[in-house]
Amino acid sequence: MNLTEYIREKRKTKDILCMAHLVCGYPDFAANKEVIRIMVEMGVDLIELQIPFSEPTADGPMILKANQLSLQRGTRVRDCLSLMREVSSQYPIPFLFMTYYNILFSRGVDAFVQETRQAGGVGFIIPDIPPEEGEEYFNACHNNYISPILLMTPTTSPQRLSLIAEAGDGFFYCVARKGVTGAQTHLSQETDEFIRRCRKVTDLPLAMGLGISRREDLDYLRGKVDIAVIGSAILRTFEQGGYQALQSFLEKLS
Amino acid sequence: MTTKRGYYGCFGGAFMPEILIATLSQLEKDFYAAKSDPGFWSEYTSLMSSYSCRPTPLTLAENLTRYFGGARIYIKREDLNHTGAHKANNVMGQGLLVKRMGKKRVIAETGAGQHGVATATMAARFGLDCTVYMGEVDVERQRPNVFWMEQLGATVVSVKDGSRTLKDAMNEAMRDWSASMETTHYVLGTVCGPHPFPEMVAYFQSIIGQEVKQQMLQREGRLPDRIYACVGGGSNAVGIFTAFLEDRQVELHGVEAGGKGLASGHHASRLASTDARVGIAQGYKTFFLQDEEGQMKETYSVAAGLDYIGVSPILANLRETGRIQFHAATDNEVIEAVRLTMKKEGIIPALESAHAFAYAYREAPTLSKDTILVINQSGRGDKDIFTIADALGDAKWKEFIIKKARGYESH
Numbered sequence: 166m167n168l169t170e171y172i173r174e175k176r177k178t179k180d181i182l183c184m185a186h187l188v189c190g191y192p193d194f195a196a197n198k199e200v201i202r203i204m205v206e207m208g209v210d211l212i213e214l215q216i217p218f219s220e221p222t223a224d225g226p227m228i229l230k231a232n233q234l235s236l237q238r239g240t241r242v243r244d245c246l247s248l249m250r251e252v253s254s255q256y257p258i259p260f261l262f263m264t265y266y267n268i269l270f271s272r273g274v275d276a277f278v279q280e281t282r283q284a285g286g287v288g289f290i291i292p293d294i295p296p297e298e299g300e301e302y303f304n305a306c307h308n309n310y311i312s313p314i315l316l317m318t319p320t321t322s323p324q325r326l327s328l329i330a331e332a333g334d335g336f337f338y339c340v341a342r343k344g345v346t347g348a349q350t351h352l353s354q355e356t357d358e359f360i361r362r363c364r365k366v367t368d369l370p371l372a373m374g375l376g377i378s379r380r381e382d383l384d385y386l387r388g389k390v391d392i393a394v395i396g397s398a399i400l401r402t403f404e405q406g407g408y409q410a411l412q413s414f415l416e417k418l419s
Numbered sequence: 420m421t422t423k424r425g426y427y428g429c430f431g432g433a434f435m436p437e438i439l440i441a442t443l444s445q446l447e448k449d450f451y452a453a454k455s456d457p458g459f460w461s462e463y464t465s466l467m468s469s470y471s472c473r474p475t476p477l478t479l480a481e482n483l484t485r486y487f488g489g490a491r492i493y494i495k496r497e498d499l500n501h502t503g504a505h506k507a508n509n510v511m512g513q514g515l516l517v518k519r520m521g522k523k524r525v526i527a528e529t530g531a532g533q534h535g536v537a538t539a540t541m542a543a544r545f546g547l548d549c550t551v552y553m554g555e556v557d558v559e560r561q562r563p564n565v566f567w568m569e570q571l572g573a574t575v576v577s578v579k580d581g582s583r584t585l586k587d588a589m590n591e592a593m594r595d596w597s598a599s600m601e602t603t604h605y606v607l608g609t610v611c612g613p614h615p616f617p618e619m620v621a622y623f624q625s626i627i628g629q630e631v632k633q634q635m636l637q638r639e640g641r642l643p644d645r646i647y648a649c650v651g652g653g654s655n656a657v658g659i660f661t662a663f664l665e666d667r668q669v670e671l672h673g674v675e676a677g678g679k680g681l682a683s684g685h686h687a688s689r690l691a692s693t694d695a696r697v698g699i700a701q702g703y704k705t706f707f708l709q710d711e712e713g714q715m716k717e718t719y720s721v722a723a724g725l726d727y728i729g730v731s732p733i734l735a736n737l738r739e740t741g742r743i744q745f746h747a748a749t750d751n752e753v754i755e756a757v758r759l760t761m762k763k764e765g766i767i768p769a770l771e772s773a774h775a776f777a778y779a780y781r782e783a784p785t786l787s788k789d790t791i792l793v794i795n796q797s798g799r800g801d802k803d804i805f806t807i808a809d810a811l812g813d814a815k816w817k818e819f820i821i822k823k824a825r826g827y828e829s830h
Binding site for chain 2: 265271272325
């Protein structure tokens, strides 16, 4: 089943899905595995594994720090591929890689996309590769049956939303507000209007992310988008209270 | 789907998060509109002549010429710009653009602090709010510039992430811009970053080379044989070289930070060493000092302004086409070049600029007397007083600092 079909199938029984995020190798891979086990157990529907990069320009302070510490502790791309291989064969949910384009470019875009596919990954979220620059990337994704998830933002013009809708696949990641990851987002009528604009250009599922952290956020988004993306809030919860806190945080969300 | 706008050969582009794409394309529109407005360049040159000492002089370095006994050495005096460096050219140009765009706030990143001081100055002059991002390491080694930025009314944010130098300051400025782009313009300080920044900064800095050409024809009746410029991001180099790209008889030499020597691994040399590889980061494609997985390495230079992982896509392309040759000068050579330039000419080059001097000094004695060299002195060295005094081991300076510190302690 491909990513879009999985989301549609799941949505038949759930009115909003949850995509969680973690940084590979932070605090270490053993912790990653335990966190993923808890996430799956608590009903998380998709997981993005971030391959750390030294220049994560689209990330806020929490994830930035996690990237740096992971790299300092020696995380390599092959370790992230191993984690992908292990968890994607262990759990019945889709796993995606989130990272920055230089990680792919450096390894060879096509080679990296193939390796990801072989490791069981089904999609990529690469914030710094706009449609205009990504011919090689989009071709590699297409040829390897892997979904390039593109971002739609409140500043994207209607014309450009159509361009993005044409280039992306799997689902679209709607960015709830301006800025980087981590800060609280205020969901409002403006968000609804933005979702309407995104809906207009695609039939594929929509995810909403950036600053989504509370049960109220999910309630607000129910029926409006297909997936809520929770990133920094998970990291913050885990850092402050460990596995236990993470478990009860996810419990409260569902 | 691929458009080649904003590319120099295979380098450049705009690899940016979607949230900033609309802002970049609006900036591109506004910049092109200004560029094609005949009044804009004259408004710019008139501002630069009334506010920033342009045209800056082209000084014949008679003593150095005699000392080396070879080529005639000229120095283009960008240090005499207002705020003490070529950075003013770009910043005042972008300031005029900000006025046209109607934005009220500017942000900037800075390494040596010269770009930060220039931006803070421009913001004061145009009545704009200003925040400057600077790596913590650079805040420590360039305190005098931090002092001036703050006095000029800017907020200086010390960036504690990563290697705490220029690249991290650049990332932080990008993050700010992602949230504030409606009211804020990012005054990028060098010919790097996503399109249209390299083109825009090159346009404003091209005033340097245009002046050199005119001045040289007036003084010598011909073009120079060789031009030397230091290369961090590459803005002063692109600025002086652009006017001469078609004049194939003029050799163009870019000099990067050789740090403790290219073999030591402690340097910031992207184009003169074989340590850099093509990559995509901070919004553009160029040569980066990175490991085999694409993670950026820590760089090293005595000169904060050259201590950067990437390099202008314009220069990367001109190296590929063979139009510009690239070299590296070590910290030791640079300090020696500062010392010599001070003693012989009464001119204090910035540590950044001194890289160009150091390499030119290596070549000057071997060249014939009818060869003409131009060295671009991109900035003045008084900002580097702490670093230079340390490097020269000046005991009286040390004593003064200790006394001064004791004075503060007892208050």
